[in-house]
Amino acid sequence: MKSLLLALLATAAAVPATAQTAAPVSSATAAAPRTPPKLIVAISVDQFSADLFAQYRNHFTDGMARLLTGAVFPSGYQSHAATETCPGHSTILTGMRPAHTGIIANNWLDQKVGRADKTVYCAEDERAGDDHEHYTPSDLHLKVPTLGDMMKRADPRSRVVAVAGKDRAAIMMGGHTTDQVWFWGGQKFISLAGRQEPAVVTRANAAVGALLAKPQEALPLPGYCKTLSRPIAVGGQTLGTGRFERAAGDAKAFRASPALDGAVFALAAAMIEDMKLGHGPATDLIAVGASATDYVGHSLGTQGSEMCIQMAQLDESIGGFLAELDRTGIDYEVVLTADHGAHDMTERQQQRAMPMEQHVAPETSATTIGAAIGRDLGVAGPVLLGPEGDVYVAESVPAAKRAQVLGEAKKRFLAQPQVAAAFTRDELAATRMATTPPETWTLIERARASFDPERSGDLTVLLRPRVTTIKAPGPGYVETHGSPWDYDRRVPILFWRKGMAGFEQPLSVETVDIAPTLAATIGLPVSGLDGRCLDLDAGAGDTCPAG
Template sequence: MRKTIIVTALAGSIIFSGTANAEDHSAVDKAPPKLVVAISVDQFSADLFSEYRSSFTGGLNRLASGVVFPSGYQSHAATETCPGHSTIMTGVHSGRAGIIGNNWIDLSIKRDDKTVYCAEDERIAGTSFGDITAAMQGDYVASAWHLLVPTLGERLKKISPKSRNVAVAGKDRAALMMGGKQVDEIYWWKGKGFSTLEGRKTLPSVAALNKAIGEQIDKARPAYAIPAQCVAHSAKIMHGDGKSVGDYAFQRPEGAASIYRGSPDFDGSILAAASAVINEMKLGQGEAADVISVGLSATDYIGHAFGTEGLEMCIQMSELDRSLGEFFDILDSENIDYVVMLTADHGGLDLPERMSLQGVPAAQRIDPNLNAETIGKTVAKELNIPGDKPVLYADGPIGDYYVSRDLPEKQRQRVKDSAMALIAAHAQVEAVLEHDDLAAIEVPRGSPEIWTLAQRARASFNPDRSGDFIVLLKKGITPIASTARGYVATHGSPWDYDRRVPILFWREGMQHFEQPLSVMTVDIAPTLAALVGVEIPADETDGKCLDINGGPTNSCK
């Protein structure tokens, strides 16, 4: 019996199709799989997986029938996209990987813009990222050069030169952190299609996909049909200056391509691109095993724009499940022996306005005066520091803070001490951690749910890139003071709603079992490495191999 399956990147437009074989397959062979498919769903928290698990009928349902670790941890404190993705295919904590945040400050670089983006190469003259306009226009050179450790795909290529290492994602930082520096093909969304590294040619199949997207993306899109399980989630929640979320079904007027990323259609495009690359390169059909990393970004954009508990997220969960099911059907149609791993780079917190209505008194937005500029001016005035140059730098209200290097050493110390004391006294701040104190802490081991805040911060700390001190907020505080720019909710805290993510494995014939105890995303690379015959030395990983056979044969041996 055969059936036709389709992945649609845009409403009414067939982008990639194949023929699926519905016949039963034999149990998992002892031979390594020919294709590793590593999927990260941006902002797909363990809470979301648990909440919607019973409604899954497609790809997520298939994965839930495999090996399930419902309590995986992005164990570090800097729960952002770049740090999270840096752990998945490297097997090391983000600090060791050199990825302390999406952005950080480097006061030593020569350009005026001192903000460094995790996936840029600021060594190239004329680039900028700190200015929001430059960032949105992509006026930087995307690169994985900040990633200090190899990915699984790179390790596999080193011992097996015929293996291919590929990455496709909605964000450049997702593709680059999972793929690494040595990639055969790599693509991420930019504008109205998929882009690749500077100087690289685009595969014909991806170019064709880009053409199809370009012809459709500005057209109007009707609202999604509301699944039965989502009806109860539809409720208008007011926020900001007369704006609301909670009852939107992703209808788009003509010419509204700019909001395409924040819809379920976006993941369809990413999976269409991944399918096209697999098909054209014949991944999983060669002599050696291949790796493709796929970063699905729509859940994150939707979580930021609409929160995690409304109609919008419910529709997204349903569509993600459906799109993944069609994607796996395409892989089945190629008769590829593949293993799938799915996890997330971080979790997320719902918008405080809805949480407050649900009786969560701690839910509130951050004090707009809690930021480096305001605190720095207050400290400079207290210490009688002349001039108008900033004495304190940070990329946002939380995370890494840096003291100006233009100040004399003793004055720098006084600025740091005063700023730390002032911030620590704020009612919304849980902890302020000093650089040297964190450097002295041993990298934590053991169960991540019982790590102290300092240990969580240590996991995403890098002595050469981290700030002079790090600011952590109390539970329930959303580090967005205003929703004027369209984001109503976010992540980035050291708390479990941002740290806990599902970790799922599936392979044809794999015995289903569920491990409720905590594991970490740094365990993923060693686990997949064991399946494809890659040995990662113990001193080069912070994780451990997880036995996913569920029987007498240990997959880690």
């Protein structure tokens, strides 16, 4: 939505709309960069799988096309098993896997939390006394520093900003010491408790509010999208041919559309302009979380006209954003990746040569299996608790029965035909972190990378390939992710900077490699991370520190 981006920029940043159409500078003719960039731009496209990237890379003509002239790693990995939004974002700028970031899932259980609902959201402060549905956003649960935190520790003059369509994206990439952190709150951009709204955000919210108040006409359908525009019935809906028409004031439809990304990139560009990021004495960082692809995927799937249009509009939004950065004259470095992958809805997969695709059966739930164990062992009350993947033995289970309950739980989960593996916390704790290429990891190694003894369940249950955790699809939820399989683990990783010689490396790397790679480009020493520095020099040189 380049036109949306430019319109919002003109209002939010008060800069001439005509000034943002500067053509990108060709990296082929520019001198190779020799000094640290003045601004690091870290972009995460939520649910941008390596498969989706491969499907559309030849159709990109704008911002993504420019990034494809840099260092391209098409086989990046979110290597852990719990491939969800919060864990994935926690790896991108920390260089650490969820086992170390503490962000094991979007939600986990804390049976000691002082409220009736024991579910804890990864980006909340449950100490605030709110219920789980109405939480206080917080960086409380992130156990490690981000690159921005490390930069500010090394030089307090560095400024760190995070803008995203989701709070968990902004918080997990921004870290603990952000100068500004803003995320979409349903009707406008909001921040952490106690943060004052700067004028640039006020202007952006006014511009987005005016846009939201108007109906959205159908977006253009690129020619290459026409073959994908086929109706499919799923969850009482007909999907697959949508073009993001929206009634005035429909905030939910706005969120699951390219317009959300347009608003996020517009606010990010306006923040750069307003704060003069990249013009100070130290390198600055802005993290941008483009969340619409995830909302579109969950509610509409990945293989219809909707996702095809979303990819085209995302390309334009990134192009407009980069053109604005060019206009400022900033020497900036970009990395783009994703928090996790995904694959299409079960119903469409079954029609397209994948009849083995399944929805998870109700009998695989912790509630159902726990009830059966309770009856057989004579244990009253709930026996097993937990969201998807992590299963907890209820604290009410007598100590003398807990080991027996856990043993029965593992046995009964493994007896389910849709379950691939079940690991106890003792088994995971005894497993060493993998050091081999991520595509070779065993299931227990993938689960180990998501295991935190303070937060993880007593049992980690992994479903077989092509079994979705959606029991019954419905409005807003027809497709998902979160599995340990490569369609959810694999994501692209792209680095670009004016003057760099591009190359493509098809072998696997990890998202935890991003932080040490960026740190090396600004001369920031880092150590003890799970990731390694990636050499971004296409020739005999090396952008990584020796030793």
